[in-house]
Amino acid sequence: MSGGFYLDDIDLTKMFIDEWTECLEGLEKEILKLEVHSDDSELLNDIFRRVHSIKGGSSFVGLSGITRLSHEIEFTLDAIRKKKVSVNMELIDSLLQAVDFLNGYISRIYNKLKEYDSSGGNGTIYIEFGEEEKEKSVLEGLRQALEKRENNDEEDGKTGETGGQEDAELGLLQTEEFKSKLAEELKEQFLLENTEHIDRIENQLLIQLESSGNDKDAVLEMFRSIHSIKGGIGFYLATISNQSPYYPTLKGFSEVVHTFESLLALVRDRGLTYGNKLIDLSYEVMDYLKTSMNAVASEECNDVPTAHILDKIERFLSNLQSVSGNDTESYAKTLRPEPGKIADMQQKSNIMQSIRVSQEKLDKMMNMISELLIAKNTFMHIASRLNLDYNLPEMSKEVKEVGAYINRISDDLQNAIMSIRMVEIKTIFQRMPRVVRDISQSTGKKMELIMEGEDTEIDKTIIEQISDPLVHLIRNAADHGIEAPEERLSKGKNETGRIVLRAYNKNKHVYIEIEDDGKGIDAESLKKKAIEKGFITKAEAESMSRGQLINLIFLPGFSTAKQITEVSGRGVGMDIVKSNIEKINGNITIESEVDKGTKMIIQLPLTLAVSRGLTVEASGETYIFPLEYIVETVKISRNNIHTFNDKYFTHLRGDVIGVEWLSRIFLTGRCDDEKEELNAVIISNGAEKYAIIVDKLKSEQEFVVKTLDGHLSSIPGISGSTLLGNGRVVLIVNPADIIQLAQK
Amino acid sequence: MKQNSGKRVLIVDDSEMVRNFHSYIIRMFGYQTETAENGAIALEKLLAEEYQLLITDINMPKMDGYELIRNVRENGISIPVIVVSTEEEYRSRFSGVEAGPSLHMVKPTDPEKLITTIKMLL
Numbered sequence: 048m049s050g051g052f053y054l055d056d057i058d059l060t061k062m063f064i065d066e067w068t069e070c071l072e073g074l075e076k077e078i079l080k081l082e083v084h085s086d087d088s089e090l091l092n093d094i095f096r097r098v099h100s101i102k103g104g105s106s107f108v109g110l111s112g113i114t115r116l117s118h119e120i121e122f123t124l125d126a127i128r129k130k131k132v133s134v135n136m137e138l139i140d141s142l143l144q145a146v147d148f149l150n151g152y153i154s155r156i157y158n159k160l161k162e163y164d165s166s167g168g169n170g171t172i173y174i175e176f177g178e179e180e181k182e183k184s185v186l187e188g189l190r191q192a193l194e195k196r197e198n199n200d201e202e203d204g205k206t207g208e209t210g211g212q213e214d215a216e217l218g219l220l221q222t223e224e225f226k227s228k229l230a231e232e233l234k235e236q237f238l239l240e241n242t243e244h245i246d247r248i249e250n251q252l253l254i255q256l257e258s259s260g261n262d263k264d265a266v267l268e269m270f271r272s273i274h275s276i277k278g279g280i281g282f283y284l285a286t287i288s289n290q291s292p293y294y295p296t297l298k299g300f301s302e303v304v305h306t307f308e309s310l311l312a313l314v315r316d317r318g319l320t321y322g323n324k325l326i327d328l329s330y331e332v333m334d335y336l337k338t339s340m341n342a343v344a345s346e347e348c349n350d351v352p353t354a355h356i357l358d359k360i361e362r363f364l365s366n367l368q369s370v371s372g373n374d375t376e377s378y379a380k381t382l383r384p385e386p387g388k389i390a391d392m393q394q395k396s397n398i399m400q401s402i403r404v405s406q407e408k409l410d411k412m413m414n415m416i417s418e419l420l421i422a423k424n425t426f427m428h429i430a431s432r433l434n435l436d437y438n439l440p441e442m443s444k445e446v447k448e449v450g451a452y453i454n455r456i457s458d459d460l461q462n463a464i465m466s467i468r469m470v471e472i473k474t475i476f477q478r479m480p481r482v483v484r485d486i487s488q489s490t491g492k493k494m495e496l497i498m499e500g501e502d503t504e505i506d507k508t509i510i511e512q513i514s515d516p517l518v519h520l521i522r523n524a525a526d527h528g529i530e531a532p533e534e535r536l537s538k539g540k541n542e543t544g545r546i547v548l549r550a551y552n553k554n555k556h557v558y559i560e561i562e563d564d565g566k567g568i569d570a571e572s573l574k575k576k577a578i579e580k581g582f583i584t585k586a587e588a589e590s591m592s593r594g595q596l597i598n599l600i601f602l603p604g605f606s607t608a609k610q611i612t613e614v615s616g617r618g619v620g621m622d623i624v625k626s627n628i629e630k631i632n633g634n635i636t637i638e639s640e641v642d643k644g645t646k647m648i649i650q651l652p653l654t655l656a657v658s659r660g661l662t663v664e665a666s667g668e669t670y671i672f673p674l675e676y677i678v679e680t681v682k683i684s685r686n687n688i689h690t691f692n693d694k695y696f697t698h699l700r701g702d703v704i705g706v707e708w709l710s711r712i713f714l715t716g717r718c719d720d721e722k723e724e725l726n727a728v729i730i731s732n733g734a735e736k737y738a739i740i741v742d743k744l745k746s747e748q749e750f751v752v753k754t755l756d757g758h759l760s761s762i763p764g765i766s767g768s769t770l771l772g773n774g775r776v777v778l779i780v781n782p783a784d785i786i787q788l789a790q791k
Numbered sequence: 792m793k794q795n796s797g798k799r800v801l802i803v804d805d806s807e808m809v810r811n812f813h814s815y816i817i818r819m820f821g822y823q824t825e826t827a828e829n830g831a832i833a834l835e836k837l838l839a840e841e842y843q844l845l846i847t848d849i850n851m852p853k854m855d856g857y858e859l860i861r862n863v864r865e866n867g868i869s870i871p872v873i874v875v876s877t878e879e880e881y882r883s884r885f886s887g888v889e890a891g892p893s894l895h896m897v898k899p900t901d902p903e904k905l906i907t908t909i910k911m912l913l
Contacts, residue, residue, distance in 0.1 A: 106871070111885075118894050118911070125907060183882065190897075216820065220902040225819075232815055236808040271850070275806065278877075281899040282812050403807075 063104040064157050070097040071150050078142050085127065085134040095124050101149070110156070112182070116149050119186055123193050132196040141185075141192040148185045223288050230286040237283045238344050241336070244272045249333045250477030253326055257484075260321040269321075269329075270311045276336075277304045293343050299353030300339045306357060307332050310364045319367065328363055330481075331356060406507065409468055416464055417751035419457050421770045424748070426450025428773045465654055469504040472550045472559070475514045476501050479521050479548055486525040494529050494544035496521075503550040505557045506654040512631045513559070513651065516624040520561045520647050521548065523620070528565030528645055538642060540564065555653055556675065562646040568639040570596040577605070597637050598734050601625045629783060632658065632675065636734060650675070660750050662777065663728065664743040665709040669777045671750055671769060676782035678729040678736060680744055685723055697738060699729070706738045707789035709780075712764060730782040737786045752779060764788055795821035798913055799840075802826045803833040803847040803859065804875070813846060813875075816902045817909065830854025834862050842870060843913055849876040849884050857884040871912040875900055 077094050084090055098121045105113035123142060126132045219225050248269060255265040280301045287294050314321065335356045342351050427450055434443035476498050483496045505513075529535075529544030536542055547562040570593050577583045577599050583591070599605060603622040628635050632652045639645040652658065652675060660671040661680070681699065688706055689696050695706040706727070727738040750769040754760065766781035800822050802813045810826040817824050825842075827833035831854040833847065845863065849856035860872055874881060874895045881895050894908060 115895055118908070121911065122904070122907065125911070183878070187878075217903055217906055219819070220816065220906065225902075229812070229815055233808050233811055236811060240806055240808055274850075278898055279806055279808055282809055285899045285901075286812075 060110070060156070061160055064153060064160070066104065067101050067153050068157075070101055071146065071153070074098070074146055075143065078139060078146065081127070082134060082136065082139045088128070091124065091128045095121065095128060098124060113149065113152060116145060116152070116182070116186070119189050120145050120149070123189060126193060126197075132193065135196060135199075138192045138196055141188040145185050145189050148182065223290075226286050226288055227291075230283070230291075233283060233286060234343075237279060238340055240279055241276055241340055244276050245333055245336055245340070246477070248272050249330070249481060253329055253333075254480045256321040257323075257326050260326075262321070263318070266311070266315050266321060270308070270315050273304060273308045273311055277301070277308055280304060295350045296339055296342050299351060299357075300336065303332065303335060303353060303357055303360065306360045306364065310360055310367070313364065313367055317367075325363070328359060332360065404467075409464070409507075412464055413468065416457070416461050420461065420749055420751060423450065423453050423457050424771065425773070426453065428771075465506075468507050468654065470507050470510055471501065472503045472505055472510065472557070473501040475510055475517060476548060476550070478514070478518065482518055482521050483525050483546060486522065490526065491531070492525070492529050492544060493532050493542055494525060494546060497545065497547045498549075499547065500550040503552060503557060505550075505651065509557075509631050509633075509651055509654070512627060513633070513649070516627045516649075517559065517561075519620045519624050521546065524561055524563040524565065524645065524647075528563035528567075530566050552653075557651045557653060559649040559651065560646060561649075562644065564644040567641040567643055567645050568597050568600070568637070569641050573597065573599050577602075580605070594734055597639055600637075601635075632673065634675075634732070658750060658752065659747060660779070661728065661747050662745040662771070663709070663726075663741040664745060665713075665741045666715045668713075668715055669745070669771075669775065670709065670741075671777055671779045672728055672730065672739075672782060673766075673779065674747070676730045676732070678731045680726070680728050681738075682724045683727050683738065683740075685725065688725075699736075699738065702736070704729070704736045704738055705789060706740065708740045709785075710742075712739075712785060712788050730785065732783045732786050735786060737789055739785060739789070750779070795913075796823065798843045799823045799825065800844045800846060800909070801833060801836060801842045803828075803830065803845070803851070803856070805829060805848065805851040809848065809875075813900065813905070816905060820906055820909075822909070830856060830859030830862070833859055834866075837863060837868055838866060844909060845870055845872045847872065847874055849874060849880045855884070873908065873912070 074094065074097050077090060077097075080087075080090060081094065098117050102114055102117040102121060105111070105117065120142060123138070127134055127138075132138070252265050252269045252272065255262055256269070259265075280297065284297050284301055287297055313319070314325070335351070335353075339351045426446055430443045430447040430450060433439045433446060479498070480496055483494060486492070487494055524546050525544075529546065530538070530540075532542045535544065545564045547560070549558075549560045549562070551558050573596050574588050574591075577596075578585055578588055582599065582602055582605065588596075600621045601624075605621070625635055628649055628651075634650040636648045636650075637645065638648070659674040661674060661677060662669055662671050664670075683697055683699075683706070687697050696703055697706050725740045726742065726744050727740050728744070729736055729738050731737075748771075750771075752767045753769055754767045755762070755765070759765075764781055764784045765778050766784075767779045768776050769779055771777055800817055802810050802817070802824055803826070804810045804813070805828055807828070810828070814824045814826060825836065827836055829851045830847070833845070834854065836842075837845070845859075847856040847859055854862070856874055856876070860874075863870075863872070871894070874885070875898055876895070877898050885895075894912070896905065896908065
């Protein structure tokens with residue numbers, strides 16, 4: 048940045064300069080007088096007036112350097128005038144220095160203008176100064192002198208005589224009460240912003256840097272993020288009383304961030320490679336920052352120890368510094384991108400404009416929309432009654448039209464709200480590289496994680512629910528799936544294991560796949576183990592398909608790891624993973640081949656709020672089957688139903704599948720034996736299909752799940768209830784349960 | 792404090808916490824405040840409505856404080872501007888006498904100094 052400026056209005060500026068020179072004359076003497084006569088209010092007012100007029104004029108012609116300087120002088124004078132500080136020699140000295148500098152500054156401009164005039168220029172002039180260092184030290188001197196006086200006076204107890212109401216108001220800003228209120232006001236935001244920065248560093252920048260330590264853009268971004276955190280903690284710390292129980296934690300936090308920033312600045316300026324050791328250190332720093340944040344968030348008052356991590360950063364820093372830094376300058380030059388490029392990068396890292404809305408508000412809105420969806424169904428119901436029961440086809444048509452109109456609006460509304468709730472799956476995918484990295488570090492295995500479809504969108508609530516299961520599955524893949532390097536080489540595989548994490552949309556569902564090229568699941572050893580542990584009998588085992596065998600790992604308490612490792616836990620996971628996924632109407636299936644690898648496929652609904660389902664009737668009761676479990680609906684002729692061991696079977700497109708009557712499952716009636724053709728809903732839990740016979744297949748419609756409370760909540764086979772357009776309550780069938788019930 | 796109520800201050804910073812920090816303090820003294828998260832949004836607001844003071848950060852995505860001030864001045868808006876940043880940031884972007892901000896304050900802002908400064912400017 049060149050130290051220059053353009054000045055267009057030369058005549059005007061010259062006029063002002065004349066005025067300023069007058070003001071400055073005598074200012075020096077007056078300030079000297081001030082040292083002895085600091086109580087002379089007339090003298091003070093005069094000095095004040097002079098400086099103030101310089102400030103006003105310079106601001107008018109755009110000489111902001113002068114404005115800046117004169118403001119600092121004015122600010123100091125104001126403090127003296129209001130008796131906030133008492134005068135001493137140091138303060139007077141620094142004031143004089145500032146006035147001197149200002150004087151020199153103005154006369155240099157004046158000389159330039161004269162020079163320009165004699166050369167007969169054309170109306171604009173460009174003036175350049177090289178005195179920035181001096182200006183900096185003058186300003187610093189002034190600030191410091193004032194601060195020192197403030198502190199001194201505080202100790203001596205000289206202040207306190209505040210004059211006037213205005214000062215009393217200003218005094219408020221120093222009270223503990225004000226500070227603690229402000230701190231309370233800022234806390235949530237402080238935590239949130241830090242979490243965002245830390246997340247980004249951990250899950251994006253460090254990953255980038257690990258794959259390429261020379262990624263200068265990433266280094267710059269890294270520095271910028273830490274710099275922002277530093278800025279934030281600076282503001283927040285200013286609101287925290289040093290008596291506060293969090294003060295030590297936050298103070299430590301600030302020190303660590305500060306030191307780490309210096310380290311990053313060095314790396315940036317010298318163009319150093321972001322090596323593995325530095326990456327490890329960075330992760331440690333992030334862990335420390337997270338611990339501190341948690342301590343503040345959970346209002347725990349025990350200090351987070353700082354010395355260890357601080358020491359580590361400092362040692363790293365001094366090691367770097369001791370390496371010869373001869374080329375620092377030239378490195379620094381090549382490193383700093385052009386201003387234009389910075390703007391580009393900022394553009395890139397900028398997220399679209401947005402506002403934050405609390406989840407609660409969105410949920411409330413969604414709930415209301417759900418009610419609307421139910422209410423709108425009523426129109427269709429009334430329309431058909433008007434036609435059939437009251438014989439008013441004209442009226443019915445009108446109501447139908449209004450209904451369709453409202454239908455359209457509510458659809459749009461629903462879609463809009465839905466899209467607000469959608470977030471990119473990236474937010475959870477981002478955590479996974481760290482998970483894989485940690486396992487790779489602790490086991491010595493080599494592996495890479497490839498992520499696809501990170502921008503797939505899914506409902507926020509689902510994201511929250513799926514996060515833990517996904518971490519578990521990734522851990523499993525990395526810890527149990529991928530083999531040690533030697534083993535992989537001996538199998539003729541690439542030394543580095545590959546885990547693919549993939550998300551995509553298909554048929555109104557989101558699919559997440561976790562695929563590894565590890566050792567796969569050995570169905571035979573699973574079988575042995577299941578029999579040993581008494582999960583199944585030998586006879587049962589023999590009749591099970593490979594798919595069924597593999598699904599055994601979802602049984603509670605079933606673990607395939609020969610040794611329980613620290614990383615992937617004690618094998619209590621898979622059943623919990625499955626039940627967590629099912630809780631959000633999802634589904635998990637496994638494909639695995641020995642020595643080729645394993646693929647877990649999770650199917651999730653786009654949203655939890657509204658589902659589509661098929662209404663059916665059985666023994667006079669109406670039920671809804673969620674659409675995502677329905678494979679198809681068919682008519683089965685009675686001849687095609689066979690009995691074996693008290694169970695019913697049928698042939699369907701070459702497969703043999705089980706058959707059961709819904710009324711038998713819910714014990715609401717017996718299966719009716721009269722009809723020749725039976726209506727069946729074919730449902731699937733991912734692994735198996737089952738045909739469920741019902742009396743009538745009715746319509747497909749949207750429904751909003753209302754969970755059942757109390758003792759009703761655990762009825763097997765029922766997942767909740769919903770209202771139909773005619774106001775009737777119907778039960779929602781849980782197909783996964785139904786299949787289990789039917790098999791018994 | 793009542794005499795301040797008609798005065799509108801625009802606060803620009805990419806950190807919501809920092810914006811709230813300034814807003815909270817400035818509102819205590821009866822001024823009206825509005826905020827923007829980057830220079831581009833701030834400029835839009837400045838062009839659309841009248842403000843009496845602009846307080847801005849330097850490092851921001853989209854349009855930084857330097858660009859914002861340049862644009863403000865180019866559009867003939869002559870309100871006072873306070874830049875809040877570290878000394879380093881200020882130096883890297885503004886040279887001594889360049890047409891620009893009225894004032895610079897060092898981060899983190901001292902509430903008392905902030906209010907005193909605003910009172911001097913308005």
